[in-house]
Amino acid sequence: MKNNNNHRLQTEESLFLRGPLSRFKELFFSFRVMFSFIKAFRKMHFIGPCVTVFGSARFNESNPFYVQAEAVGASLANLGFTVMTGGGPGIMEAANKGAYEAGGYSVGCNIILPFEQKQNPYLHKWIDIRYFFVRKFLLIKYSYAFVVMPGGMGTLDELFESITLIQTKMIHDFPIVIFGSEYHKELCHHIQIMAENESISPEDMKLLFVTDSVEEMAEHIKTHAIKKFKLVKKAHKPKKWMGEG
Numbered sequence: 001m002k003n004n005n006n007h008r009l010q011t012e013e014s015l016f017l018r019g020p021l022s023r024f025k026e027l028f029f030s031f032r033v034m035f036s037f038i039k040a041f042r043k044m045h046f047i048g049p050c051v052t053v054f055g056s057a058r059f060n061e062s063n064p065f066y067v068q069a070e071a072v073g074a075s076l077a078n079l080g081f082t083v084m085t086g087g088g089p090g091i092m093e094a095a096n097k098g099a100y101e102a103g104g105y106s107v108g109c110n111i112i113l114p115f116e117q118k119q120n121p122y123l124h125k126w127i128d129i130r131y132f133f134v135r136k137f138l139l140i141k142y143s144y145a146f147v148v149m150p151g152g153m154g155t156l157d158e159l160f161e162s163i164t165l166i167q168t169k170m171i172h173d174f175p176i177v178i179f180g181s182e183y184h185k186e187l188c189h190h191i192q193i194m195a196e197n198e199s200i201s202p203e204d205m206k207l208l209f210v211t212d213s214v215e216e217m218a219e220h221i222k223t224h225a226i227k228k229f230k231l232v233k234k235a236h237k238p239k240k241w242m243g244e245g
Contacts, residue, residue, distance in 0.1 A: 036134045040109075043127050047107050048142040049231060050084040051076045051221065054158045055091025055149030065150045065180065069094035071214045072147055072179065077104020079218060079226070080233045084143060086111065086135065091149045093120035100124070109138045136161055144225040145175045147217065150183040166207055167200075175224035177217050178210045 016029050053073065059066045073083050073095035083099035085092035087108020099106040100122040108126040110119040119126050129135040140162060148159045165171045178184050188210055194200045209220050
């Protein structure tokens with residue numbers, strides 16, 4: 001029964017994206033989307049400030065990237081941030097696990113799929129999302145920084161969504177850390193080619209910080225998120241930060 005429900009949800013969004021439907025169906029779909037946003041805003045209102053970690057759902061515990069993501073999650077929790085992910089397995093699970101076991105706060109925005117993804121067991125709070133675009137909005141809305149771990153098409157989509165929103169001044173210039181220089185070597189090279197051909201501004205290159213070091217990541221986020229936006233640590237546990245004023 002659960003698989004049938006998931007298939008129905010996928011079909012609903014898929015049909016909406018294929019072209020015009022009847023006005024009633026499009027209005028009904030709009031109400032469903034609005035309800036998803038309202039439900040998410042109510043549930044997630046007090047979770048932040050966060051750092052969102054993006055990465056593949058397909059890496060297991062024996063993968064070196066999984067181990068690195070655990071260390072990333074723990075480091076972010078020790079800085080005082082809530083660690084937010086897409087809520088699923090792989091890198092997402094590892095980052096949540098690192099934060100959870102370090103005594104920090106761990107949350108997830110889980111997409112409802114008929115395959116591959118269910119919420120991982122290292123979440124203090126999570127919400128199940130029907131629609132990818134609602135989920136991406138939430139993963140960005142509450143965060144003061146973004147860490148991009150090795151991943152696939154979805155991870156790249158989330159990376160470039162974040163960059164585009166910063167580039168177009170839709171959100172503040174929050175730090176974006178690309179973790180894993182060798183894995184992302186060709187990606188970074190292509191971004192450099194875009195700058196050289198003036199399809200992006202050379203200034204846009206400064207939006208990205210590439211590293212293989214958890215310590216360098218933490219220092220970068222301290223400088224470009226905590227100090228820049230004047231975040232102060234709350235007294236209660238799990239440790240969190242709040243904006244002044």
